[in-house]
Amino acid sequence: MVIAIPKEILKNENRVSIVPDVASKLIKKGFSIIVEQNAGINAGFTDKQYIEAGAKIVDTPEELYSSAEIILKVQRPIENPESGKHEIDIIPDGKLLIALMYTLHYPQVAKQCAEKGINILSMDAIPRTTLAQKMDALSSQANIAGYKSVLMTANELGKIFPLMMTAAGTIQPARVVIMGAGVAGLQALGTAKRLGAIVEVSDIRPSVKEEVESLGGRFIEVDTDENMQDEGGYAKEASEEFLKKQKELIFKHVTHADIVITTALVPGKKAPILVTEEMVKNMRPGSVVLDMAVEFGGNCEVSENGKTVKKHGVTIIGEPNLPSLVATNSSEVYSKNLMALLDHIVKEGKLDLNLDDEIVKGSLITFNKEVIQERTKSLL
Numbered sequence: 160m161v162i163a164i165p166k167e168i169l170k171n172e173n174r175v176s177i178v179p180d181v182a183s184k185l186i187k188k189g190f191s192i193i194v195e196q197n198a199g200i201n202a203g204f205t206d207k208q209y210i211e212a213g214a215k216i217v218d219t220p221e222e223l224y225s226s227a228e229i230i231l232k233v234q235r236p237i238e239n240p241e242s243g244k245h246e247i248d249i250i251p252d253g254k255l256l257i258a259l260m261y262t263l264h265y266p267q268v269a270k271q272c273a274e275k276g277i278n279i280l281s282m283d284a285i286p287r288t289t290l291a292q293k294m295d296a297l298s299s300q301a302n303i304a305g306y307k308s309v310l311m312t313a314n315e316l317g318k319i320f321p322l323m324m325t326a327a328g329t330i331q332p333a334r335v336v337i338m339g340a341g342v343a344g345l346q347a348l349g350t351a352k353r354l355g356a357i358v359e360v361s362d363i364r365p366s367v368k369e370e371v372e373s374l375g376g377r378f379i380e381v382d383t384d385e386n387m388q389d390e391g392g393y394a395k396e397a398s399e400e401f402l403k404k405q406k407e408l409i410f411k412h413v414t415h416a417d418i419v420i421t422t423a424l425v426p427g428k429k430a431p432i433l434v435t436e437e438m439v440k441n442m443r444p445g446s447v448v449l450d451m452a453v454e455f456g457g458n459c460e461v462s463e464n465g466k467t468v469k470k471h472g473v474t475i476i477g478e479p480n481l482p483s484l485v486a487t488n489s490s491e492v493y494s495k496n497l498m499a500l501l502d503h504i505v506k507e508g509k510l511d512l513n514l515d516d517e518i519v520k521g522s523l524i525t526f527n528k529e530v531i532q533e534r535t536k537s538l539l
Contacts, residue, residue, distance in 0.1 A: 160508060161191045162501075163227030165220055166198040168246070169234045171465075173201035173486035174493060176231040176258070181494035183212035185501070189508055191215075195223050202486035224250045228510070231497050232258035233490075235268050245271075252276025252528075255510065257497060259283050259296060262524050263427030264455060266538040273525040278512070280504075282496065283426075284532065286521040293499035294518065298342045299492040304451060304481035305346030305422070309335075311481075312418045312447045313354065315467075315474045321355020332357050336412050337376070338433045338458060339422035340367040343451060347420050348376045359412055361433075363401065363423075379412055381405045402431065409433065414441040419448045421458035427534060429456035436460045436470075444472030454479035 162185065164177045175198050177185070182192045192214040196206060206216050217223050224230060235258055236246030247268075250256065252275055260281035262269040272279050282296040313320060316333065323330040333356045337344045340362035351358045352375045360371045361379040368378040381404050413419055413434060419442075421433055430452035439448065439461055450462035461470045462477040469475070482489035503518060504511055512519055512526065524532045530539060 160189075160229060160505060160510065161193060161227040163223045163230045164192065164194040164198050164214075165223055165230065165232060165246075166195045167201075167233050168239050168241075169237055170240070171480060171483060172234055173483045174233045174490045175199040175202045175204060175486075176233050176490075176493065176497060178202070178490050178494045179204055179208040179212040179214070180491075181498050182209060182214045185498060186213040188502075190501075190505075193217055193223055193226055195220055199490070202490040204487075204490070220246070221249050224254065228254065229501075230254055230256045230258075232256065233493065234258060235260045235262075235265055236272075247271050247275055247277065250275065250277050254278070255280065255512075257282065257500065259300075260524060262532070262535040263538065266530075266535050269524050269530050269532075269535050270539055273528055273530045276528050278526050279524040280500070280519075280522050281524050281532075282493075282500075282522070284522040284524065285496075285500070286517055288517065291518050294496050294503070296493055296496040299496055300482040300489055301341065301343035301422075302346050303485050303489050303492070305343035305348075306350050307481045307485050308343070308420050308422075308449050308451060309347050309350040309354065311476055311478065311484075312420060312449050315447045315476065316417055317445050318417060319355075320351065333417040334415060335359070335418045335420065336361065336379075336409075336416040337420045337422065338362075338409070339424075340364070340371050340378075341422060341424075343422040344420070345370060345374060347422070348374050351418075352376070356418075359416075361405070361409055361412070363405065379408060381408055405433070406435065410438055410441075413438045414443075416442070417446055419446070419459075420451065421449070422451045423458050424452050424455060427538075430458050432458060432460050434459040439473050439475070440471045442471070442473050445474075446472075447474045447476065449476040449478070451478075451481065453477040 194209045238245045255278045257280045320333045322332040335351045335356045335358045337360045358376045360376045371378045450459040452458045530536045
């Protein structure tokens with residue numbers, strides 16, 4: 160089977176779907192790999208490294224897509240800003256496209272792919288089960304995003320993180336509030352603690368309290384009888400009453416913080432507002448907010464997608480693609496997620512999309528010219 164690795168064309172996307180080391184492993188498993196020229200260069204991987212791994216380099220996406228049965232991407236297909244051609248238009252029908260499609264936020268892309276006869280497996284729809292752990296790209300990318308978020312906020316803050324005793328007196332530790340104790344939030348907690356900050360974490364799921372405390376964080380607990388977690392382990396959309404209670408409790412913690420990092424996402428929904436403009440107004444001048452959910456509406460009322468802005472004396476970072484800023488490692492772990500999925504769906508050199516398999520059923524969005532995932536279909 161021939162696998163195509165295109166160069167990502169979304170603005171500021173530096174990752175590549177398969178790194179040379181994983182390409183080499185896939186070739187040993189019997190796959191042929193073709194790579195678009197300079198596909199890995201922004202992640203630190205050269206064409207020479209791909210050639211040494213056994214891959215073939217091609218010059219154009221048209222040549223790439225026509226030769227392959229499976230296309231592995233990081234981002235959903237978009238219109239190329241340089242050529243004006245949409246990636247969907249140059250992918251022949253019958254191909255399998257595997258990428259982070261986010262079809263609950265971009266359902267029209269699924270519709271376009273179905274009309275073109277492109278089958279889609281979406282990496283962000285992989286179910287969170289024990290069997291699928293190695294394929295969980297959302298977790299692998301969120302882990303790196305959580306780490307990077309702390310470094311970015313530390314860089315903007317005019318203070319150091321740790322308690323420091325000097326001859327000139329004692330410097331108090333920075334106070335960090337993290338909203339959301341998913342993979343990104345827990346990694347941010349661990350990183351901020353290692354740098355010496357006092358860290359408080361808020362999450363709508365009381366079940367994560369133990370994890371937060373085991374990493375040295377203080378859990379900000381909202382008193383509720385609601386079950387805030389769905390069957391897949393994701394946070395559910397909270398009720399108005401719960402969000403009101405949460406905002407009242409959070410106000411005090413946020414306004415005393417030096418840094419606030421927000422990570423709260425609900426699949427297929429606009430991100431909930433957790434940090435209001437009123438909270439930002441009451442934060443100390445020089446404080447920093449990083450909104451990790453900015454691409455999907457944002458957790459901070461005054462964050463701006465793709466921009467770092469200063470409002471009411473507070474720096475607000477609206478970086479939509481943190482993993483791309485650590486492209487080498489993000490690409491390495493994403494590659495391994497893809498390889499694990501290929502191991503699961505390719506049997507004896509043949510693609511086996513078994514619709515009764517829970518991983519395939521959860522992540523297969525379009526098949527045989529139809530949108531078959533119910534949640535995506537309901538949005539069209």
